Amino acid sequence: MTKPTQAASREKLTDRIYQQIKQDIFDFRLLPGDRFSENEVAARLAVSRTPVREALTQLQREGYVTVLFRSGWQVNPLDFEQFDQLYDVRLVLELAAVKKLCEMESVPELTALKSFWLAKPDERAQDEQRVCQADEEFHQIMVAATGNREMARIHQDITERLRILRRIDFTQPRRLDITYEEHAQILRALLGKRVDRASTLLKAHIEASKAEVRKITIHRLHTARTRSRV
Amino acid sequence: MTKPTQAASREKLTDRIYQQIKQDIFDFRLLPGDRFSENEVAARLAVSRTPVREALTQLQREGYVTVLFRSGWQVNPLDFEQFDQLYDVRLVLELAAVKKLCEMESVPELTALKSFWLAKPDERAQDEQRVCQADEEFHQIMVAATGNREMARIHQDITERLRILRRIDFTQPRRLDITYEEHAQILRALLGKRVDRASTLLKAHIEASKAEVRKITIHRLHTARTRSRV
DNA sequence: TCCTCCAAACTTGTATACAAGACAGTATAC
DNA sequence: GTATACTGTCTTGTATACAAGTTTGGAGGA
Structure with a gap:
């Protein structure tokens, strides 16, 4: 029988970035149709691309942004x-x-x-x-x-x-x-x-x-x- | 005026892995409550951790698995x-x-x-x-x-x-x-x-x-x- | 047998490196 | 002026490296 484990869930950088970008979209700092790169976001928030990617992938799944193959990201236009x-x-x-x-x-x-x-x-x-x-x-x-x-x-x-x-x-x-x-x-x-x-x-x-x-x-x-x- | 760009969306490794793991859950090769690590999956599928992580993150958001902070992943028990x-x-x-x-x-x-x-x-x-x-x-x-x-x-x-x-x-x-x-x-x-x-x-x-x-x-x-x- | 302590082995979270392909701007041909 | 080919820069997708923290297993003591 294994011990009842409970690894505490910590605040992750990814989550902060996720919220940040979503807020940027809500507040029209990122406008529908705008294009941007992972490096831009990473540099602005002073983190590496890795958590930025994870955040963007989530946002894509939820319909906020779209990745263009090897060609940057785009805020989804209002539909x-x-x-x-x-x-x-x-x-x-x-x-x-x-x-x-x-x-x-x-x-x-x-x-x-x-x-x-x-x-x-x-x-x-x-x-x-x-x-x-x-x-x-x-x-x-x-x-x-x-x-x-x-x-x-x-x-x-x-x-x-x-x-x-x-x-x-x-x-x-x-x-x-x-x-x-x-x-x-x-x-x-x-x-x-x-x-x-x-x-x-x-x-x-x-x-x-x-x-x-x-x-x-x-x-x-x-x-x-x-x-x-x- | 920028050109109307369209970078084709390619088949991504992440997507294949995502489907694979989900199927493993559906087919009870991964059982509710089972714990596993990113390295295990990566080794089994002969890829690196990066796309495995992306796939798992998606599956987590959809409610199939849960990450335990620095302590592996778990297939969500049947609720x-x-x-x-x-x-x-x-x-x-x-x-x-x-x-x-x-x-x-x-x-x-x-x-x-x-x-x-x-x-x-x-x-x-x-x-x-x-x-x-x-x-x-x-x-x-x-x-x-x-x-x-x-x-x-x-x-x-x-x-x-x-x-x-x-x-x-x-x-x-x-x-x-x-x-x-x-x-x-x-x-x-x-x-x-x-x-x-x-x-x-x-x-x-x-x-x-x-x-x-x-x-x-x-x-x-x-x-x-x-x-x-x- | 049971408990405590400790160190080694894992694990995730994040940063960095590299490769294949897209894009933009320029030079060249006409 | 216009079209075309090309080259250098930029982008994502994937692999790898490193840091911080968790788990595990065993040594040692009682």
């Missing part, structure tokens, strides 16, 4: 058809979550959302970035609360993939109130176990995002491109 | 709770696919399935492995036929993750006829655009797999363990 499809999958998962949540007896995770989303209008957070993050968390928590960790993981991956769009979506102050209102309605429906109403609201909520995202993105992307390069 | 959750996600995706397919006008992909699954009993394939593969393809095609490539990709990943179970499931000859019958019923319902019936059948079909898998697996795994090591 709106793909984003539409991802929104659809996300909706499917969340509708399933809604159904399950309404069948469950008590869901403390949902109750915990009340203080933020059911706050009075004058007590609402006005910081765009904060609301954007809370928005992601709302959906994330909804799925995770069902107890299906695999579904939550897949949902998380999709959310991250869509983040680059959702960020832009929320830079319009007008959207902020609407976001609050829609989430509040959904949350009330969930707490009241009204599955049909919650589903309808959720569907409309996501469809609205889908519709709005495309036109705004194109404009924002243009302004970002003229501002910064990496 | 039945996880498999249950994956089955649930797969069901959610396929139910969404069923709904969409029944709303679509014509679906040639489904018609193409008739020759195999609606064959007369005496014309049916009896080869377990072939039926097993056709079973995977049935579900895969169903989802892909909706046109949502992202959903199809996610569904594919889940199917692969569950393959190790489904293989075992089909080693029981009794299951073969049932499989034929259930798929035939689902296909007929789909072709007849009877969404509720198709959904009900599909749900029962997947629930049955879930229920059956656990007890069979444990027995088979035991016999496999006593037969071979890698």
Whole structure:
């Protein structure tokens, strides 16, 4: 019988670089279509090519970048058809979550959302970035609360993939109130176990995002491109 | 303006090794819980550690193996709770696919399935492995036929993750006829655009797999363990 | 027999070396 | 001016080297 081993998992350089590059993409420091080499990234971060390669390989698998055989890497261009499809999958998962949540007896995770989303209008957070993050968390928590960790993981991956769009979506102050209102309605429906109403609201909520995202993105992307390069 | 470049993507050693190791896991040459080192794999396949590492990193992200810090790799033990959750996600995706397919006008992909699954009993394939593969393809095609490539990709990943179970499931000859019958019923319902019936059948079909898998697996795994090591 | 300590052998994580091929820019032919 | 061939630089894919830490097995003592 072998000893019960437990080699601690350490912080790896690869993971840090992975996060860094992904963040660079989200923040438009790396723009869709941009090309770059492993050496460039390695030099900028003062590490060797090895962990950079591992990070890039992961990002490729997740659909963020593509390697061109012996010819560098490229940030994947924005593919709106793909984003539409991802929104659809996300909706499917969340509708399933809604159904399950309404069948469950008590869901403390949902109750915990009340203080933020059911706050009075004058007590609402006005910081765009904060609301954007809370928005992601709302959906994330909804799925995770069902107890299906695999579904939550897949949902998380999709959310991250869509983040680059959702960020832009929320830079319009007008959207902020609407976001609050829609989430509040959904949350009330969930707490009241009204599955049909919650589903309808959720569907409309996501469809609205889908519709709005495309036109705004194109404009924002243009302004970002003229501002910064990496 | 830069030239429209296209560096062809070549067959990479990493990919071959990735497939090889995954197959080793599916075929129980690498057993759940087994530990091994990068050097072992590299020596066995007569390559260096580099591509082996890349392959293993991918497999880790997909949930097949885990690295133990400076202490080797381990094939993830079978986690039945996880498999249950994956089955649930797969069901959610396929139910969404069923709904969409029944709303679509014509679906040639489904018609193409008739020759195999609606064959007369005496014309049916009896080869377990072939039926097993056709079973995977049935579900895969169903989802892909909706046109949502992202959903199809996610569904594919889940199917692969569950393959190790489904293989075992089909080693029981009794299951073969049932499989034929259930798929035939689902296909007929789909072709007849009877969404509720198709959904009900599909749900029962997947629930049955879930229920059956656990007890069979444990027995088979035991016999496999006593037969071979890698 | 059982425990402790220690050193040698492994193991991964990261850096570096090298090879085959892609690309860009230039010189040359016309 | 235009097209073409070529050469030097750059890029990834793979192999190897080294560093830091873990595991294992045995010597020694009680």
